[in-house]
Amino acid sequence: GDRYDVHAVQEKWLPVWDELAPFRSGRPDDPRPTKYILDMFPYPSGDLHMGHAEAYALGDVVARYWVQRGFNVMHPIGWDAFGLPAENAAITRGLDPRGWTYDNIAQQRASMRRYACSFDWDRVLQTCDPEYYKWNQWLFLRLFENGLAYRKPSSVNWCPKDQTVLANEQVVDGHCERCGTAVTKKKLTQWYFKITEYADRLLDDMNQLRGAWPDKVLTMQRNWIGRSSGADVVFEIEGRVEPVTIYTTRPDTLYGATFFVVAADSDLAAELAAEASPSVRDAFGAYLDQVKATTEIDRLSSERPKTGVFLERYAINPVNGERLPVYAADYVLADYGHGAIMAVPAHDQRDLDFAKQFDLPVRTVVSVLGDDGAPLPDPAETFEATAGDGVLVNSGPLDGMTKAEGIAAIIAQLAGDGLGKAATNYRLRDWLISRQRYWGTPIPIIHCDTCGEVAVPDDQLPVELPPAEGLDLKPKGQSPLAAASDWVNVDCPTCGGPAMRDTDTMDTFVDSSWYFLRYISPDATDVPFDKAEVQRWMPVAQYVGGVTHAILHLLYARFFTKVLYDLGMVPVVEPFARLLNQGMVLMGGSAMSKSKGNLVRLSEQLAEHGVDAVRLTMAFAGPPEDDIDWADVSPHGSARFLSRAWRLSGDVTSSPGVDFSTGDVALRRVTHRTLHESAQLIEGFKFNVAIAKVMELVNVTRKAIDSGVGGADPAVREAVEAVAVVLSLVAPYTAEEMWARLGHQPAVALAGWPAVDESLLVEESVTCVVQVAGKVRDRLEVAPGISEDELREKALASDAVKAALGDKGIRTVIVRAPKLVNVVPG
Numbered sequence: 001g002d003r004y005d006v007h008a009v010q011e012k013w014l015p016v017w018d019e020l021a022p023f024r025s026g027r028p029d030d031p032r033p034t035k036y037i038l039d040m041f042p043y044p045s046g047d048l049h050m051g052h053a054e055a056y057a058l059g060d061v062v063a064r065y066w067v068q069r070g071f072n073v074m075h076p077i078g079w080d081a082f083g084l085p086a087e088n089a090a091i092t093r094g095l096d097p098r099g100w101t102y103d104n105i106a107q108q109r110a111s112m113r114r115y116a117c118s119f120d121w122d123r124v125l126q127t128c129d130p131e132y133y134k135w136n137q138w139l140f141l142r143l144f145e146n147g148l149a150y151r152k153p154s155s156v157n158w159c160p161k162d163q164t165v166l167a168n169e170q171v172v173d174g175h176c177e178r179c180g181t182a183v184t185k186k187k188l189t190q191w192y193f194k195i196t197e198y199a200d201r202l203l204d205d206m207n208q209l210r211g212a213w214p215d216k217v218l219t220m221q222r223n224w225i226g227r228s229s230g231a232d233v234v235f236e237i238e239g240r241v242e243p244v245t246i247y248t249t250r251p252d253t254l255y256g257a258t259f260f261v262v263a264a265d266s267d268l269a270a271e272l273a274a275e276a277s278p279s280v281r282d283a284f285g286a287y288l289d290q291v292k293a294t295t296e297i298d299r300l301s302s303e304r305p306k307t308g309v310f311l312e313r314y315a316i317n318p319v320n321g322e323r324l325p326v327y328a329a330d331y332v333l334a335d336y337g338h339g340a341i342m343a344v345p346a347h348d349q350r351d352l353d354f355a356k357q358f359d360l361p362v363r364t365v366v367s368v369l370g371d372d373g374a375p376l377p378d379p380a381e382t383f384e385a386t387a388g389d390g391v392l393v394n395s396g397p398l399d400g401m402t403k404a405e406g407i408a409a410i411i412a413q414l415a416g417d418g419l420g421k422a423a424t425n426y427r428l429r430d431w432l433i434s435r436q437r438y439w440g441t442p443i444p445i446i447h448c449d450t451c452g453e454v455a456v457p458d459d460q461l462p463v464e465l466p467p468a469e470g471l472d473l474k475p476k477g478q479s480p481l482a483a484a485s486d487w488v489n490v491d492c493p494t495c496g497g498p499a500m501r502d503t504d505t506m507d508t509f510v511d512s513s514w515y516f517l518r519y520i521s522p523d524a525t526d527v528p529f530d531k532a533e534v535q536r537w538m539p540v541a542q543y544v545g546g547v548t549h550a551i552l553h554l555l556y557a558r559f560f561t562k563v564l565y566d567l568g569m570v571p572v573v574e575p576f577a578r579l580l581n582q583g584m585v586l587m588g589g590s591a592m593s594k595s596k597g598n599l600v601r602l603s604e605q606l607a608e609h610g611v612d613a614v615r616l617t618m619a620f621a622g623p624p625e626d627d628i629d630w631a632d633v634s635p636h637g638s639a640r641f642l643s644r645a646w647r648l649s650g651d652v653t654s655s656p657g658v659d660f661s662t663g664d665v666a667l668r669r670v671t672h673r674t675l676h677e678s679a680q681l682i683e684g685f686k687f688n689v690a691i692a693k694v695m696e697l698v699n700v701t702r703k704a705i706d707s708g709v710g711g712a713d714p715a716v717r718e719a720v721e722a723v724a725v726v727l728s729l730v731a732p733y734t735a736e737e738m739w740a741r742l743g744h745q746p747a748v749a750l751a752g753w754p755a756v757d758e759s760l761l762v763e764e765s766v767t768c769v770v771q772v773a774g775k776v777r778d779r780l781e782v783a784p785g786i787s788e789d790e791l792r793e794k795a796l797a798s799d800a801v802k803a804a805l806g807d808k809g810i811r812t813v814i815v816r817a818p819k820l821v822n823v824v825p826g
């Protein structure tokens with residue numbers, strides 16, 4: 001019949017593809033060049049949604065394209081299956097997180113199959129499988145052995161509702177990323193990974209990623225690491241034996257320091273307050289309580305009025321002996337730099353705000369010029385600090401120097417006197433990986449009173465999670481595992497005495513920091529991944545995923561890769577050579593949510609329009625980085641286009657294998673240009689433009705069939721086969737059906753990208769007549785689309801024209817592109 005039955009076509013090809021498994025990546029002896037295409041793996045929180053549908057449609061274009069180009073493509077999928085949502089769902093519904101998780105995985109997997117994702121179903125992994133998390137534990141122990149995993153007591157972000165510790169990255173505007181509850185602080189002994197030891201390399205290796213990762217992501221990573229350089233400067237505190245070191249990025253402003261601030265929650269503040277008068281001691285105590293309830297974001301906010309307590313002490317400026325009053329305040333953080341600062345209100349806005357609040361002096365030491373070349377007004381008058389470069393004043397021997405000269409000179413002077421040195425600081429903190437929750441990887445450490453922290457021996461891995469049955473999973477500030485006494489109480493592997501397992505589980509970001517390596521040898525039982533295979537596949541050629549992971553996941557994966565490189569286990573220092581961040585799918589201009597009532601269900605879209613139309617709509621909506629507003633796109637239009645393309649395949653009357661070279665040249669040119677251009681466009685992530693080219697080819701082919709050329713012309717077969725191959729990247733069912741109607745065997749996904757005949761890419765030319773004073777003097781072969789300016793230039797450059805003109809000047813040149821130029825001599 002001539003009606004395209006989308007659903008019948010889907011049912012027809014799914015079992016055929018199951019049988020053929022066209023996307024099973026080549027095993028070690030495959031001679032084709034390798035290409036590793038990776039989609040960020042999903043969290044199994046329910047069935048696939050529109051966001052997944054977009055991401056996997058785009059990842060599929062890339063993976064299927066490289067398969068067509070003859071590469072041995074690995075395009076695996078798995079599930080990021082540990083974490084809070086499963087545990088919370090289990091608590092609310094009284095279920096085991098396992099059942100909930102594996103049920104959702106099964107549902108998502110079925111949906112991915114139907115959505116025709118080009119995944120290699122032989123490489124699937126689930127992070128909650130003991131076969132997977134065994135290697136989390138094994139890798140943890142390698143970090144532990146190398147001093148990169150350690151425990152320390154510290155004040156941590158605490159979600160009172162989830163009763164769990166949160167990494168800084170999981171605190172959004174002072175609230176828990178998961179549940180939205182306001183985050184507080186709590187002291188706990190926690191496991192950390194020493195990512196700060198890699199801060200410089202995480203920054204410097206980004207040079208390798210420039211142009212291959214979105215600039216936005218690189219900037220976010222750079223800011224997160226937050227390297228700054230300046231100086232450590234030593235200050236005496238009157239009445240204290242030990243001097244105090246501060247960190248400053250502006251040692252050139254040392255002569256402008258008018259007071260001194262220590263972090264209110266630092267040990268130094270507590271010590272100085274304890275020695276102060278009773279009223280100050282009380283004021284400090286009350287202030288500290290307030291500070292502890294304040295989030296770091298608020299503390300750093302420039303909007304909040306500055307607060308603090310004078311501690312009745314003075315610091316001595318090392319360069320001029322001035323006495324600077326010492327305050328405890330919350331805008332200085334205890335764990336950045338040295339937790340104490342010299343305050344230079346004229347040139348630092350935070351210090352100026354504080355000086356205004358506490359009526360402290362403001363001394364300008366840098367004369368800064370504005371955009372208009374005039375000196376900026378005095379910060380003491382305007383209360384606007386001048387942070388820019390300028391000429392140093394009121395600074396003794398530094399007077400007249402620039403900022404850079406001043407920094408170098410003061411560092412040299414302080415270093416000579418043993419009072420300071422150049423220093424670097426990072427905003428990046430070590431990675432807190434302890435979680436007091438059940439549904440995660442147990443930390444493979446045993447605590448023994450005699451031996452301390454003892455690693456579980458490798459041959460006893462995995463430390464399996466005990467069954468959830470009988471455990472109270474409700475959050476309570478201590479891991480539910482602590483109640484599994486049979487599991488917790490063990491013999492110390494070193495001395496054999498009674499000992500206890502660590503009851504924390506790992507942050508699930510540990511799972512996703514190396515999963516891309518496990519896909520490479522998912523069945524390996526004696527190593528986390530096979531070194532030779534890693535050598536063959538890494539780095540990932542193309543990573544596709546949401547910008548929500550721009551900082552955290554990518555930073556941690558980069559860190560793990562560098563650690564594994566140092567351990568000699570992987571040959572690369574950067575895991576992801578190229579990164580594509582797809583936009584979001586919105587509805588009516590805003591993010592979809594059940595509560596807003598603007599949720600578009602993927603299952604309903606697929607039922608209404610078919611898989612191909614939804615996939616095509618995702619890829620055609622615009623540049624992949626942009627958000628898609630589902631209210632603005634037309635899956636109906638996509639479906640209509642697909643049936644138009646499908647109809648072409650029924651109108652081809654030549655046989656497979658016919659010699660294309662005898663076909664209609666005009667149509668052949670369009671076909672070859674489409675193949676050539678769409679390949680370039682896909683490699684440049686301009687999927688929507690590539691699809692527009694195919695639409696054009698479909699139209700031109702339809703015209704050719706219906707006009708003189710006819711369906712028997714070999715060029716028509718060539719065009720329709722090209723349409724099927726390019727469409728196989730976005731609309732695999734339609735493409736397969738077309739391919740079959742054209743007389744071929746499945747799978748069209750493996751048909752191969754048709755070779756482009758370069759001679760058909762050369763634009764046709766037209767003959768342009770060039771006249772001088774109305775007489776034909778030359779004929780030029782030019783492109784039909786040549787511009788008037790270019791044609792004028794070409795004509796005047798002609799030797800015949802120059803000869804005809806002789807030494808006569810030119811009065812005017814009349815250009816009628818592309819056919820005629822008439823030069824009128826002066």
Ligand code: ANZ
Binds near residue numbers: 342347387
């Ligand atoms: C004097 C000064 C003068 C400063 C000036 C800036 C401008 P980044 O770039 O973020 O590293 N600082 C140092 N330790 C701090 C802490 N624990 N909490 C809050 N602020 C701290 O900024 C470093 C600057 O931030 C340092 O340089 C210090 O203020 C402040 F015209 O010292 B500066």
Ligand code: ZN
Binds near residue numbers: 448449451495497499
């Ligand atoms: Zn022991």
